[in-house]
Amino acid sequence: MIRYAYIIPFLPLLSFFVNLAVGKRLPRKGDWVSLATIGAGLVMSIVIFFEVFRIYDPNFRYHVVVPWLSLEGRFVINAGILVDNLTAVMLVVVTGVSFLVHLFSVGYMHGDPKYSRFFAYLSVFSFSMLGLVLAESFFFIYIFWELVGFSSYALIGFWFEKKSAADAGKKAFIVNRIGDFGFLIGFLLLFATTGVLGYDEVFRGIAEGKIEGTLLTLAGIGIFCGAIGKSAQFPLHVWLPDAMEGPTPVSALIHAATMVAAGVYLVGRVYPIFTPDAFLFIAYTGLLTLFITATIALTATDIKKVLAYSTCSQLGYMILGLGVGGFTAGLAHLTTHAAFKACLFLGSGSVIHAVHSQEITEMGALRKKMPITFITFLIATLSIAGVPLFSGFYSKDMILKSALLFGMKNPQHMILFAGALLTAGMTAYYMFRLVIRTFLGEPKDRHKFDHAHESPPNMWVPLVVLAGLSFSFWYSGWFGDLVKTPASAIPAVHAVPASAGSADSVLHVPSAGAAFAAESAEPKGAGHEPAAHAAAASERPGTPGHAVPAPQGEKHPPAVPHEAAPGAEAGGHGASHEAHLDHLAHVWSMYLSVLFGTLGIGLAFVVFRFRWIDPEKVATAVRPVHTFLLNKWYFDELYEATAVNGTKALSRALGWFDLYVVDGLVNLCAQLGVWASFLIGKFDNHVVDGAVNGVADVTIGSGSFFRRFQTGKLYHYVFVLAGGVLIIFLVKAF
Amino acid sequence: MDFINSHILSLMTFLPLAGAAVILMLPGGRDELVKTVAAVASFLPVPLAVQLWFTYDRSVAGVNVASQFQFVEHTRWIPSINVEYFLGADGISMPMIILTAIISFLAVIGSWNIEKQIKGYMALLLLLETGMMGVFCALDFFLFYVFWEVMLLPMYFLIGIWGGPRREYAAIKFFLYTLLGSVLMLLVMLALYFNTTDPETGGHTFNMLHYMQQSTHNEWLRGFDIRILMFLGLFIGFAIKVPLFPFHTWLPDAHVEAPTAISVILAGILLKMGTYGLMRISFPMFPDVTKWFVIPMAVLGAINIVYGALCAMAQSDLKKLVAYSSVSHMGFCLLGMAALTPAGMVGAAFQMFSHGMITAMLFFLVGVVYDRAHHRDIDGFGGLGAVVPVYTFYITVAFFASLGLPGFSGFVAEAMVFIGSFDVFRTIVMISASGIIIVAAFHLWALQRVFLGPLNPKYAQLEEINAREMFCLSPLALMTLLLGVYPMPVLNLMNASLVRLVDVVNMVI
């Protein structure tokens, strides 16, 4: 079945065209076409997943290419697919969430005049996302990257009659394009230096040293810019909350589970190209995002906005995880987050469907009316809050552990862990605030409460399924085994042994290489003994290892997790120390995260359930902070004032310039002409609006200038004749 | 059949002219008949283009090798000065010939609702087609120049008589501007003539291929400095046509005032002549100067891309917006060509083809709404998407194709240009690449103001796009899409030639 993986994206594409063309005329307006194709895709993905699972090889790869574009062999772009463990997981995630969202939409979008159009858009999104997952080259991932952006535009602006929806779609697309600009530059840099586009070939090119140093860092950051845009990372996170203007299933599918994860997936996919500096950049971007957006979520009252900010925040976790070297951690969080966040969004959709409002201030006590929604929502909330046994705990804990480990090795970067930990508490707080205000307590709006009702089965079944997937046992174990940190493509400076070269700068770590070797082996799950893995990993005959290049090590502490292939420099001493450190990090992060999670949940109950603290009073007490958060740190205003208005002003200025200056005065000639016209005092033409006009006016003007000689007086003519003779004679004679 | 096969390019060039003659001889008042004749005359080249498509040998390059040109017709025209009637096609011209055939036919169909003096209109339109086709087929510089200029007259009248309120100004501006460019070209052509001899007859020649074969002689044209002057003369001539900043100011005026079908032709084909001229003439004839001049060319290309996009954003007239977007898109052609890499060159040529289709769609679409609402003020609409969903669908497709969404040919072209030129001019390409943001912004902004948001009640009864208009749009939309998914059919046409062109300029061959 793996060989037929390429079919998966085309199934939804087919339904896109069918629904677009004849959807309205089909029975049930064609929703079954989309459902059937994505369902078939899901089945195929599951089959593929199990095939991959049966092989159970971390290095499994299925890679096939066909030439797509060839210029006499001088320039070739291949099309192809790459299926490895990560892809297999992502396929299931995408098709799974997508299928459930399709199912949910049948109920949610029922009766919408553009019903079939909606399914067409969902299908084209699924196509793009699956293509993105399966792509095997920078070129094709860029293509699908853009297509995903387009589908998102179409879906966010689905109710385009609403100005806010149309605006949000536009904003999403343009903000994404800003990120894509970086992506484009990044991949162009890689292509320009390595001359190839496929991942593997590019990695090989990097390994051969075709691009290195700052340029490679820039290329990595450029590519990461794509992820910043798509995964709504600071500072391009502003589009995601606005994107909630789209129908709720869209929010669940695109803006929670899949598209926004594409950025994380991209970073994971091209992991080998990042230099330590680039990793640091990534990590701090993740940290800023997760903190800022979590603080905004604290005060938001729109149920979908809260979820949107929490999504940003969770994406920040993933990015942070990847940035600090927790490859498996970040991607695991991607996977678990897809399930529980989709569940949350669909749950919120169910609520919105019931009460026709998105404001949590108008809800309350819905537990009684919507039990299934409540239970599933609660499970997902527990998961995101990081309560043990739930999937969110499993993956978030791994991220925290990676951050802590990183911080332990590089104390100056300990803030990465601290921020993430604090935010974990905040997450628990704002999520439970949401649950409590929505489902518990007393109904705030009696009328809406009375009309609320549980959703139909085709809406709650997806909730149940997704809630069921929010437990950690689904993921622990195999995920860590199968989705392993790929070897970095950056060549080592072999002349300087990493252990010697970097020993001074790496605190507490005698061997960087060993550290990475240990780090690269992620714990299988909570409670496993990491050291064993490190040892096991060390034994595996791997590719030639490498370490951080020494020069970089001197400039910047090479503490940035830089994966060395296992077994390279891992001396026994280093390995055991490393294992110890890893264990320490693991234990501490677990304890701390549970502690902060509990604190957050407790605080939420204290404030909103038991009302021991009046949130209003707190808000009043810290009015500036509250306002600041309520206004989302004023990012939109900032961008509006700078980038948007700046561009518009520039464009207006250039438009004016074009109309009055370029067109007005193609060259100095025209300017001189106008000037001369005053001098002669005979030109009666007003100032011209164009250079062409200017030139023309000069020409015409000089015409009337010369015309003046034709006075009509005969003796003038003769005088000119005589003068002409004289002048010619004098000029020629002397 | 033999006759058709051996004179296929002549037929494609002159059948429209014959159609124009027939139209002029028709009695007055038979408007439907006139339109039918025009449609037939402009349609005839289409099957011939199909014939070309199937019989063209894609493996040979042409460019500077006379024997590799296909469908050649070569006879003496004016023996005393060795002007030849020399037509032929290679990979540089093939896509353009096909594009011309298609767009011209669609333009005739798109002009069906013209009421004023339809006879003259159609005759001029067909004459215009002859000129355009001739430019792309001609391999004799003199012939090329004649066709090049022949286009001016019909264009002048088509804008001037059937155009908008400021048509006279726009028409004469277009005319003067382009004539200025072409007289410079004329001077260069004559200078080339006197410095080149036909190896067979020993006389001076206008045969472009002879020029190219001399181009590697170091002392050709009395040395490098003179060659620079010649190159610049040609370059200005072509740049005006492209149009490159700062020679672009005729374009918005001409586009805004021209009737819909003429805008389509203007943007779809005429602009390509500038870049075609660079590829066909400037590059292979002046390889060393070209290499000397790549940086300015790339800079101009980048300016076009960014500047055009920013100007487009400032416009409130939908047609002017589209016109400036053409300025932006043509910048890609120049950037790609300047890189002198296979990917860049092919990307540029593909952009010519692709932009021809996309911009034709856009102008058709603007024409559709103008016919109904009688204005094109972007802010004067609002929420049309709810009233005219099919039209909105088409314009969305066209807009996204224009902003370079993958899946449409424009993306492939732009990506190839970027990929091909990045290694050569990193900073310039980075600046140009920022254009993709602005391009997206102004397209979406315009789309939103016109079609999205709450409906402007004034247009609640707006008429939906009709079958004839869809007939014009659908083939273009389909081709744009298909070529975006799999561009090789068209790329195969031009690969061999353009790769050779790159080699010629890089003096590999």
Added chain:
Amino acid sequence: MALDKLLVIAAALFCCGLYTILTRRNAVAVLMGVELVLNAANINFVAFSHYVSHLIGGQIFAVFVIVLAAAEAAVALAIFLRLFSTTGTVEVDAADQLRG
């Protein structure tokens, strides 16, 4: 008289003629200036004929010039007459409707 003196006389005559043409406003006076110029040329011809070529070519030329000058004067006077009959003046600078 020597050749150079004749030439000087001719040149002076030429200048007088030209000066007349340039300064006089009356058409008939201008015409007289033209006659002076022509006669300056005639003096040259005759002088050169006598001193340089020793043939009569120059003298014949002078005769031709005289004849043609007469014809020209006849036509010119007729035209001036017509001008006078329509405008009432033969001042040449009065006739300046055609200009620009």
Added chain:
Amino acid sequence: MSLGNLASLPYFLPEFAVTATILLLIVVHVAGRNRRSPAAALLAMVGTGSALFFAWMTPAGAGTGLFEGMVVLDGFAVFFKVLTALATLIVVFMSIDCYELTDKSQAEYYIFLLSVLLGMFLLSSASDIVMLYLALELVSIPSYLLAGYLKGKDLSNEASTKYVVYGATASGVMIYGFSLLYGMTGSTQISVIGNALASGTSALPALLAAVMVTVGFGYKIAAVPFHMWSPDVYEGAPIPVTAFLSVGPKAAGFAILVRFFYTVFASPEGAEGMWKLSSSVDWPFLFAVLSAVTMTVGNLVAINQSNVKRLLAYSSIAHAGYMMMGFVLLTSVGLKAILFYLIVYLFMNLGAFYVVVLVANGSRSEEISDFSGLGTRAPLAAVSLAVFLFALTGIPPFSGFIGKVYLFAEVINRGVYWLALVAALNSVVSLYYYARIVKVMFLEEPVHTGELTVAFVPRVMLAILVVPTLLFGVYWEPVIRIAESSVRLLTN
């Protein structure tokens, strides 16, 4: 070698034909009762036609001097005879149609016209300065009368007055120049003068003579700064006369300019078709500057004209400037280009004037506004005029373009790039005012309502003028052959 008087007679048939016609016309004029009888026009037509025929059939006596060397019979002269006869013939047709002349005495008019033709014949073949002067006056004096032919009109009288004074002055200055040349060389034969000058004399008198002679020729071809008369005369004269003056005498002026300067101040060089300066007078550069100035002034001033006749007058000044480009190069290719240009110029310029006549017949004036809406009022005339105007601009596929190509080509070939550039830019400028007329015709609503009917004969005439304008733009091989052979003979 030159033939005697009697032996020359067989080669003098065109002149005889014209002379005979003039005499017959005088008889008609004196004897005829109806002064408006078309008989005179018919007679003029026949006479000009037969002159044209005889000129065309003239045996190519290469460089034969006739009448003891007073005139020369070579291809160059024959070419100009044919050209001027053809122009006259077309002008005769034009005159029949023109409203301005219908109530005037017919025979008298044609007498003057044919006298000018006779003068042009002689001018284009004169090889002795006596004959040259005689011919020049024969062209000029009837021209003065033709310009003032509308006796009742102020403008016509004014034009005529200016013309006669200016012409007399110019020829006076020229004849003074001739006298100096004669003094330096002792001969009136231009070939002898040339040889004598080549053997070296003092530079200054030669220069003075050259400049003074230039005045006479420059006045004839209306080159700046000797052009001042022409706009006024062209505007004041009847339209056919203007058309005639802008083509016929101008062509003859070029003929004698070329012949005189190439014979007197230059001599053929070894290589085929090349000349070299033989006197110290560096006239090519002088004329190059004059050429540039002439075309620029002509074009620039034409832009602001509102009277089409006056506009075309300035345009013809500009065209004289273009043609002078071919004159300055000292090559027979350059001369060939002039001859070719004169041929196409004949058709396009007369054609343009022909349409002006037709329009003026309807509106009684020839302001640009009278042309508005002509595209709908008289499509054939309007399209023809558009063709002529674009041909004058020099846009393919019209003959004017080819003419310019030849001129530009030779200038570029000789490396005088600046002149080519000036000329090229001038064509762009000229487009502006030519297109203005086109714009008015096609793009504006008519001021005068109603169809403008064009009779059958004018239609045919228009066709006769349009066809070569188009045809020579597409296939001009025979024409260039004619021009080439005409030049080649001059050198011998």
